Amino acid sequence: MRILAVGCHPDDLEIGCYGTLAKYRKQGHDVAVCHVANGNLGHAEILPDELRDIRFGEAEAAAKVIGATHYSIDANDLYISAENDELVRRLAKVIRDVQPDVLITHAAQDYMNDHMQTYLSVFRASFAASCRHFDLSDPENAAPVCPLYHMDTLSGVGFQPSEYVDITEELETKLEALACHRSQIQWMLEHDGVDFLDFIRTCSKMRGYQCGVKYAEGFRASENYLRLVPRRLLP
Numbered sequence: 001m002r003i004l005a006v007g008c009h010p011d012d013l014e015i016g017c018y019g020t021l022a023k024y025r026k027q028g029h030d031v032a033v034c035h036v037a038n039g040n041l042g043h044a045e046i047l048p049d050e051l052r053d054i055r056f057g058e059a060e061a062a063a064k065v066i067g068a069t070h071y072s073i074d075a076n077d078l079y080i081s082a083e084n085d086e087l088v089r090r091l092a093k094v095i096r097d098v099q100p101d102v103l104i105t106h107a108a109q110d111y112m113n114d115h116m117q118t119y120l121s122v123f124r125a126s127f128a129a130s131c132r133h134f135d136l137s138d139p140e141n142a143a144p145v146c147p148l149y150h151m152d153t154l155s156g157v158g159f160q161p162s163e164y165v166d167i168t169e170e171l172e173t174k175l176e177a178l179a180c181h182r183s184q185i186q187w188m189l190e191h192d193g194v195d196f197l198d199f200i201r202t203c204s205k206m207r208g209y210q211c212g213v214k215y216a217e218g219f220r221a222s223e224n225y226l227r228l229v230p231r232r233l234l235p
Contacts, residue, residue, distance in 0.1 A: 001233070002030045004100035005151075006091070008080060008118040010039045010059035011181040015200055016151035017104050019167030019174040019217050022066045023235040026170070032098045033063050034071035036091065036118050041077035043187055048076075054183050062177040069098075080113070082120035089135055091125035096141045102233050107150040107159055107220070123148070123222075147229055148222040155203055161218025164211035165234050171204055171215045 003024050007013035013021070013033050021031050039055035040048035056072060063070035071094045075087055082088065095103075103126055106119040128134045129143040153159040167174060175197050179185060188194040207216040219234060221227070 001101040002032070002099055003102045003104065004032045004034065004095065004098045005104040006034045006036065006094075006118065006122045008035065008106060008114045009037045009042065009077070010035045010055040011062075011178065011184055012106070012115070013104075013151075014062050014174065014178040014181065015154065016106075017217055017219075018062070018066060018177045019170040019204065019215070020104070020165045020219075020235060021068060022170040022173045022177075023165060023167060025067050027235055029235075030069075031066065032069040032071060032094075032100070033059075034073065034091075034094050035059055036073045036075055036087070036121065037077050037080055037114055038072065038074050039077060043183060044191070046183065051183065055181070058181045058183060062180040065177040065180065066173060071097075078114060080117040080121065082117050082124050084121075088121055088125045088128060091121055092129040092135060093138065095126055095129040096138060096143045099141075099143050100146055103146055103148040104151055104219070105148065107153050109158055110153050111157065119150070123224075145226045147233055148224075148227050149234065150220045150222065152203075152207070152218045155199075156206065156218070159218065159220070161207065161210070162220045163232075163234055164207060164213075164216045164218055166208075166211070166213040166215075167204060167217055168208070168214040171201065174204070175201065 038052045040052040105122040106115040204215040
């Protein structure tokens with residue numbers, strides 16, 4: 001299968017689903033990752049242009065940890081909107097390029113608008129990508145509408161999984177990929193006193209307790225028309 005995971009910021013996918021993506025890769029599936037926002041406002045001291053470049057490099061390094069293909073839409077933080085036609089067109093191009101059998105993205109309800117708008121953008125773009133005459137620069141490469149899964153929210157607030165993936169064997173790979181995001185990990189530890197790697201390990205353990213394994217990631221399947229199939233697609 002071909003899997004495409006779309007997160008808002010660099011590090012969102014590493015937090016929410018990189019254990020699952022690593023497991024897909026171990027099973028021989030093709031995995032692509034894409035961040036929509038460039039993360040340029042994610043630091044109180046590093047200026048946006050410099051931070052944009054830093055965070056792209058961090059996301060690139062994280063993708064290499066699991067052997068995923070890496071894409072970036074490169075929109076500025078706090079300006080993500082599913083009403084942005086150019087953003088949706090660029091995202092649809094990524095979807096047509098990957099031709100995914102499975103999409104993973106944010107939950108419909110989350111703690112910040114950029115995350116929710118990323119889900120809505122993916123939903124809109126994935127349907128648009130299936131329409132042959134959408135964006136006539138690439139009419140021969142329409143991508144079928146495919147199942148979509150919502151990944152967990154940060155710390156699981158307001159999110160009840162309907163499916164779980166055992167990532168016990170993949171947890172250290174997930175944390176290795178997340179550790180690539182040094183600009184975020186170091187800043188949170190030094191200035192907020194938060195050990196983010198321990199935070200994510202703990203959240204993975206909590207989801208593991210819920211489903212009877214040591215570490216897990218939680219998901220919900222999109223229940224919209226054309227998105228449901230009568231078989232399990234998560235690894």
